[in-house]
Amino acid sequence: MAHKSTRWYNRHVHDRWVKKAQQEGKRSRAVFKLTQILDAHRCMPSDCGVIVDLGCAPGSWCAEIASLYPKARVIGIDLLPMESIEGVTLLQHDFLSPEGQQALCDALDGAEIDMVLSDLAPEMSGNRIVDQCSAIALNEGVIHFCQQHLTMGGNLLMKSFMGEGFDQVRQSLQAMFSKVKVIKPSASRKESRELFLLAMGRRGRSAPDC
Secondary structure (H helix, E strand, O other), rough: HHHHHHHHHHHHOOOHHHHHHHOOOOOOHHHHHHHHHHHHHOOOOOOOOEEEEEEOOOOOOHHHHHHHHOOEEEEEEEOOOOOOOOOOOEEEEOOOHHHHHHHHHHHHOOOOOEEEEEEOOOOOOHHHHHHHHHHHHHHHHHHHHHHEEEEEEEEEEEEEEEOOOOHHHHHHHHHHHEEEEEEEEOOOOOOOOOEEEEEEEEOOOOOOOO
C-alpha cells in the first residue's frame, strides 16, 4: 500500500496538468477536462442560463463556469465543505438525499436547469468490480436527477468509466437526449478508464416545479 501511495504521489506532483493548475491558481487539474470539452464541443446553453454542478468539490468546475460565463447562474452541491466562490451558490448536501433535493429546489427558486455537470467518481476501494458498480450507480443517480429537473433542450456533461454497465448508461442517455458523445479529453490520464458523456438536447417535457 505504501509503495502504491508513493507511486501515486510521484505521478501526481509531476503531472503537467497539476502543475498548470497550480500555476494558474485553479482548484484542481480537473478544470482542464472541462475547458477542453467546452472548447471542442460548444455545449453551453446559448443564454448560459442555470448550471448545476453535482458533486462539485473542490469547486474547480463551478469557479471556471462562473468566470467564463458571468451571466450564468451557477449552483454547486457536494457533501464536502468548500471555500466560497464568487458568483456561485454552494450547497453542502448529498444531491440524491431528500435534504439535498430540497436545498436545490430552494436555491433554484422556480428556475429551470439548463445544464447539469457531474465530475462525480466513487471513493475507490481497489476492487475493480465494486468500483465500477459504484461509478455506474452514480451515473444512474445523475440521470435520474436530469429526468426530474433538466429542462427540455437542456444538456448534461457527466463523468463515467469504461467497463460493465457503461453501454447501458450510454443507451439511457441516447433515449433521453438528441445527441450523445463519448469524450476522452487530453487532460484525462491515458491509463485511466475515465470517460465523459456529453448529452445534448433533452427530449420530453420541461422540468417540473419543485
